[in-house]
Amino acid sequence: MDQLVQVIKQLSDEEYLNFYRLLKEQKAEKSADYLKIIREGEDNDDDITVQLEVNKNSLYTLKSRLLKKIESFLVTQLKDYQMDLLRKAVNNPDLLYENSRDICVITLKKLERDLLHYDLPYELITIYKALKKMYINTPEYYNYSQLYNKHIAYTLAIDKAEDLLGEFFKTYGNYQLTRNHLDKEQLQLFKNELENLCNLYESHRLFVYKCIVSIFYNIYLEDRTNNESEFEDTENHLSEVKAVFSKYPADPVYLHIKPIFDYLTFSYYHHLKLNKKAGECFDLVNDNIVRFLTYFNLNFYTSQFLITKIERYVRLGHEERLYEENKGIVDDLSFDPNNVSGYVNFVKYLALSCYYAGNIEEAARQIQKLRNRLSLKKYVFADIELKVLLCLFYCLLNEDDLCQQLIGSTKRQLRVYDKDKVKHIRLVLKIVIVSISGKEFGKAEKIEKYIKDFNLLNINEYSFLHYLKLDKQFIQQLTPLVKS
Template sequence: MEYYVYFCGLIYFYRYSCIQKILFHWKVRKSQNLEHLYTKIFGYYFLISKLEQFFRKFAIRLTRRIKILLNCRNTPNTMAKLKNIIKQLSTNDYEAIYNSLVESNAEKSALLLKYMREKQLSDSKIMEDLDVNTNAYYTLRSRLNQKIEEYLLNQMESPRTELLKKVANITEIIFTKKQAIAIATLKKLERELLDYDLSNELTIVYKNLKKLHINSADYFHYSQLYNRHIAYMLAVDKAEDMLAEYFKKFGFFALSGDETDKLGLILLNNEMTNVANLYQSHRLKVYQSCMSVFHRLYVEEDKPTDNLEPIEDILEEVSHTFDSYKADSIYYHLKLVFEYLKLEYYNHYKVYKKAEKFYEDVNESSAILLSNYNLFTYPAQFLSTKLERTLRMNLQGQLYEENEALFENFEYDDDNIALYINYVVYRAICCYYADKYSEAAKWLNDLLNDLSLKRYPYATIEIKSILALQYCLMKEMDLFNQLINSIQRQIRILGKEDCSHIISFLKIMKIATSEAKKEKAEKIRNVADKISDVDRRLFSPTKYIKIDDKLVKLLCGD
């Protein structure tokens, strides 16, 4: 704002100067040609108005720009992310970074790293301890962030990274080495790249081998290899794109239950099968398995007449592939996806003993699975599987505290609507089982306020029904009645036949809030028995509300 005031001052000073000049002309020329005088006055005022417009716009833009820069610089989110990164460093990585900072005489950076890692201090307190001003502090923080990034990047060095460096150095080899040596080097590089299945880099090798053999009979051979790998590279890219698109669409299908969305998933699954069949490629087979296993569990369940490869055999084959290509970084990370798929497979067919073998590993990595693996699977389903397991084992009371540790640094993507909804509803249900009804209501209210769920009416009434239960337990009857009326209006639009379980769920709460006290508990149990047999959509969190004796007593006010 100071800049705006400053420029306005300049404008008014200039205006005052112009007025002085006009008065001077008036005095000098008052006996002369008035037309000339009026022209002069008009010219000065025209110039003043133009300059005033220019300076005002410039001042406003400059002020806005400065505010934006200051806001970006002081955003707490950036600070929080740096703290999260530092806290997630392993002990060895932390000590290595700290020692390197000390050795390079960056003592204040080392102290900043230590404070963020070991102490819960505010920015102002850290600045005070480091004896730096605001500008120096943010510069220090920026440098520390850069140091950490450089260290982590260096830790990624691997045989695969060395290969990529060699590929980047191909041009240098061609121009500085004899042709025979260059060809021998490229052929060796070809074999190494084939071991890692690096199709993109292989195209570069074949392109150069083709050029080096332009005067020999092998030119055609390498031209064919080049063309084949270009096509294969495009097939792999397409498979990866289809995989990501499939799980994005699955999220929509899970929320809506729409048959059109289901048809889209079936078509994508068929197309992935066709692409995978084009090549004898273990990578395409792995990508196809990511999709087909999930598809057969949650979209089109296997029928006795289907002549399909058993899912267990697919999972076993993928495990062998991973064992054969241990240095492949993509496969290294996809191991978690297939651990998750094994868990889902055994849980789906109620082979709980085998499912338990995979549960702990997946659960420990659940935050990473939810945030980083949405391109290769649908991790939100794990939250439902986890709720089913805890209800089956009567461990739902432990979820709230466990979440505090598991999701301490979890950052969900607001744009991934399916994941966002599933995560928030999961957290709300966990709060409910911890008897924190107010907190559960806050999670759900924030969700309904943050997102427009018009596209997912069935999901909306599911969420609102759980929220209504929280209001009922909190004795917030005005809010409860408003919400119940809203849900009932939506049910009338959607049709009662598709919402029978919600109608029963609402009926339980109406019985609980009715003035009649006679046989409330018995009536609630009778209605609850009817809910369990109802077929539901994939996203149906009300089924995780266990209508047991504890809830019945709470509803009846006992």
């Protein structure tokens, strides 16, 4: 929360007083008191907890909420000025034809500086176009012509970068459904193209876009077994982006995409199994999960958070909490079935939440309803994963005939894959076969051995079921089933 302290200290006196009054009007007394304490020079959390009469957890929550409030406040302060800038840029013909040349030049150069500061290249084009006219009879004309051409190219680069961002995550969603090596190669090409684009311009905005893709790629697409190279640049990228956000604290684009980096930071530490560090950013995203999943899915693969959340809860032994947590948000969440990958992740999340709460019938119903609603013929791997998951649920429900049907269907689909790369999938099917067999002797030992082998093999591009807790309790659930 160092950023919060720095922002409070950097507020002008007028901004501080206006924000303090706003908190008082909202009856956010503790937040107002914290603001005043920091403004007066105290920044030791231990002393502040005593003054506010709160514990450390409450103080962390207060600071998290206050940071969001101050971000919103700063945006409102900026928007009026930024809109004024945009109006002036758009209306520069009035400026040109109603004022003397000297006044025009001074005004245009002031607008140029402001627009450069806020990185508004589209509006800068109109300013440089006007400055070209002002200097048409001087050597400066060439300079402004060059700047005009440069910003035309730069705006196209920004558009291209945003398109690449969208295409990257769309392709990643497709890759999750197919595990097709061509999709993975395409992802590498998108990443390289974005990096090349970033190298052409000294632009913090292009750099931030590049980092979104690079960090995500390093976490989710590099070889899981090569931990050192997998996260080599990620920490640096996260620190550099944080520095950009600190330098432009009121930039509306950065204020809106900051939750993406909260998620990426959480995901980075989660993959390193640094649970405490991961928890700080996890709370920031999870506390606003509906907003994150709803408003950020146009340029990010937000549904991945749902799967990573399950993995985190399983790791911490909190998986039973998922079902209760969902009661307050499921009605507000919705995924477009046309976004197949996002919709599949959403339904898996709902089903697994039911499973970990002991409601296996509802878990199976969610998966079956998904398979009935969507045609997954183009997405064979996703279909296999859902069938295997459903097969496990049916096994726990003593639905042997349905298990046999799914096992047969899945085996036929696996024939098109390299046998060595799908051994772990066949092992899960063997677990079900052992469980539904009539033989009781040695059943638990066999399943335990298959699970150990599965964990060793489940590391290639066809890895799956990382969100499933394959522990002793899972084995006990399978082995007591008496088959007639």
